[in-house]
Amino acid sequence: MENPTLTTQPQGGYVMADVQRQLDRVLSLMRAQQPVPAIGTVGLRRARFREGYTPESVTALFDNIAEWQRQLTIQQETRDLDAPEQQVPDRGRLTWSRQQQVWVREITFAATRFGSAYETDQVDDFLDNVLRAMGNGEPLPDIRSAQFHMSRAGRGGYDAAAVDHFLDQLERIRPLR
Incomplete structure (x- = not known):
């Protein structure tokens, strides 16, 4: 997650700094053991005249992060159900x-x-x-x-x-x- 391999394209891909900002946010939440909210590509800008990440590789990475969070949430909810009722x-x-x-x-x-x-x-x-x-x-x-x-x-x-x-x-x- 810290150094994902994302493919690039000469023009029209997502601005690398925008994608990196999203990934930094996700990584900081993971390190703090906080839930990772759904992330999408809607707010990412396109690099019109310079190199950028291919939309397919960014979408695939974001989908993997979402699936990881979904699995983690299921595990936590299962643990919570097994825990005695405190309040x-x-x-x-x-x-x-x-x-x-x-x-x-x-x-x-x-x-x-x-x-x-x-x-x-x-x-x-x-x-x-x-x-x-x-x-x-x-x-x-x-x-x-x-x-x-x-x-x-x-x-x-x-x-x-x-x-x-x-x-x-x-x-x-x-x-x-």
């Missing part, structure tokens, strides 16, 4: 997994100054509300009605497509109970 949870509260909360907390979006971009403060505030709800055992804020202002040209903001993709994924997650 009776509050029956009225929802239970969001630690992995779900880390996934929301650790999400990063590519910043862009051109094209469709959302105001970063508004997206960050919404994600803070999601994390607050998860931590309090409450339903998530209404994701379908979440609206963000587009950032002004040249000012920069979060890539709108990446944020929208994340919100689509967020809408599909469910509490453990």
Whole structure:
């Protein structure tokens, strides 16, 4: 995982620094024995005029990381089920997994100054509300009605497509109970 072999292509591949940043984040979470949130290629930029990693090799690596995390989660849940009940949870509260909360907390979006971009403060505030709800055992804020202002040209903001993709994924997650 520390030095994966990724193939390159002369133009059009993923920006190497973006991929490395994602891998550094994954590696730091693994070393800290923290859950690795789902990672995807939506927020990765393409290297238009220089060498970059082939999309196929990056996708394959990210899929391997996701499968590793899935297997680890299954092992941990099995251990938790075998452990004696230590505390009776509050029956009225929802239970969001630690992995779900880390996934929301650790999400990063590519910043862009051109094209469709959302105001970063508004997206960050919404994600803070999601994390607050998860931590309090409450339903998530209404994701379908979440609206963000587009950032002004040249000012920069979060890539709108990446944020929208994340919100689509967020809408599909469910509490453990």
